[in-house]
Amino acid sequence: MRVVTQDTFGGPDKLHIAERSVPEPGEGEMLVRVAAAGINPVDLAVRAGAFPLIGDPPFILGWDIAGTVEKTGPGVTDFSPGVRVMGLSGFPEQAGAYGEYACVSADEFVRTPENMPDVEAAGMPLAGLTGWQAFFDEADLKANDRVLVHAGAGGVGHLAIQIAKAFGAHVTTTVSAAKTDYARSIGADEVIDYRATDFAEATGDFDIVLETVAGDQLLNSLGTLKPGGTVVSLRKAGEDAERMAAEKGVRLKSILVHPDAVALQKLATLVAEHEIRVHVARTFPMEQAGDAHRFLETGPIGKVVLVN
Numbered sequence: 266m267r268v269v270t271q272d273t274f275g276g277p278d279k280l281h282i283a284e285r286s287v288p289e290p291g292e293g294e295m296l297v298r299v300a301a302a303g304i305n306p307v308d309l310a311v312r313a314g315a316f317p318l319i320g321d322p323p324f325i326l327g328w329d330i331a332g333t334v335e336k337t338g339p340g341v342t343d344f345s346p347g348v349r350v351m352g353l354s355g356f357p358e359q360a361g362a363y364g365e366y367a368c369v370s371a372d373e374f375v376r377t378p379e380n381m382p383d384v385e386a387a388g389m390p391l392a393g394l395t396g397w398q399a400f401f402d403e404a405d406l407k408a409n410d411r412v413l414v415h416a417g418a419g420g421v422g423h424l425a426i427q428i429a430k431a432f433g434a435h436v437t438t439t440v441s442a443a444k445t446d447y448a449r450s451i452g453a454d455e456v457i458d459y460r461a462t463d464f465a466e467a468t469g470d471f472d473i474v475l476e477t478v479a480g481d482q483l484l485n486s487l488g489t490l491k492p493g494g495t496v497v498s499l500r501k502a503g504e505d506a507e508r509m510a511a512e513k514g515v516r517l518k519s520i521l522v523h524p525d526a527v528a529l530q531k532l533a534t535l536v537a538e539h540e541i542r543v544h545v546a547r548t549f550p551m552e553q554a555g556d557a558h559r560f561l562e563t564g565p566i567g568k569v570v571l572v573n
């Protein structure tokens with residue numbers, strides 16, 4: 266099978282096609298014919314060596330997989346060959362989504378809803394689970410909560426807005442000027458162009474803030490919370506932020522997303538019910554994985570996806 270790999274850490278030009286043998290599914294595993302693989306910022310950081318999650322190259326990047334079950338290993342009873350599936354595979358261990366086939370743990374995958382094409386399914390697992398785990402595992406999102414989602418047109422943000430709206434929250438979001446109409450179109454109640462307006466001055470009284478940027482912005486986000494509110498940070502929080510949270514009587518959680526088929530099934534159900542939808546900015550063939558990484562860095566709306 267063809268895979269995208271790299272021999273050294275570095276820029277997008279390090280990614281190249283290679284041949285590998287198709288793996289054999291072990292106990293609890295299944296072989297998935299990858300139709301599409303979602304790209305996430307973590308892929309770019311691992312490629313460059315900035316976040317060496319899976320050791321030194323050579324390795325195969327990618328964790329978001331959508332495709333069709335080709336073969337099941339011993340002990341897999343929930344899936345059979347021919348079923349369309351999606352999942353966050355093995356994160357943060359190496360999963361090898363950027364290839365024609367991948368062996369995955371069946372218990373990290375769900376059936377892809379009929380109304381969800383594979384390219385959209387590939388954009389869901391990591392980004393959707395991040396929003397879900399932030400809202401429901403780390404905070405306690407309820408109807409009428411006031412929620413601030415930073416970077417609301419990004420991969421995580423556009424799904425987080427839709428999830429929070431599906432549960433009846435009032436959602437404010439920060440985006441750059443060109444993305445304000447899009448953010449409104451997916452349900453954001455208040456949209457702040459963060460370069461023109463200081464969100465910390467313009468708004469406040471939040472129950473939950475989903476914080477994607479960290480640094481000074483995290484401190485400002487803490488300042489917008491109600492007493493007892495929660496900031497969930499997708500980046501590591503510094504000691505200054507920890508101190509500020511304790512002084513203000515608010516909660517600060519830093520998270521790393523993890524596979525969770527129960528939560529992914531709930532996201533799949535929201536898709537099937539037309540409550541949420543993955544927006545795919547652009548697809549690239551696997552051979553152009555380097556271009557796809559460059560494109561993600563330009564700040565597209567929604568997700569960038571590789572297709573076979």
Ligand SMILES: NC(=O)c1ccc[n+]([C@@H]2O[C@H](COP(=O)([O-])OP(=O)(O)OC[C@H]3O[C@@H](n4cnc5c(N)ncnc54)[C@H](OP(=O)(O)O)[C@@H]3O)[C@@H](O)[C@H]2O)c1
Nearest residue numbers: 306395416419420421422439440441477499520521522564
């Ligand atoms: N901890 C975890 O488990 C976890 C999981 C998923 C993602 N993450 C991290 O969370 C971040 C977002 O991920 P993603 O997949 O959504 O990335 P993405 O699709 O690349 O979107 C990021 C967006 O952030 C916006 N942005 C940049 N600076 C901003 C600011 N100061 N205020 C508001 N928006 C800003 C940019 O859009 P504009 O044009 O609007 O500026 C950019 O497109 C990344 O750093 C990623 O590594 C962490």
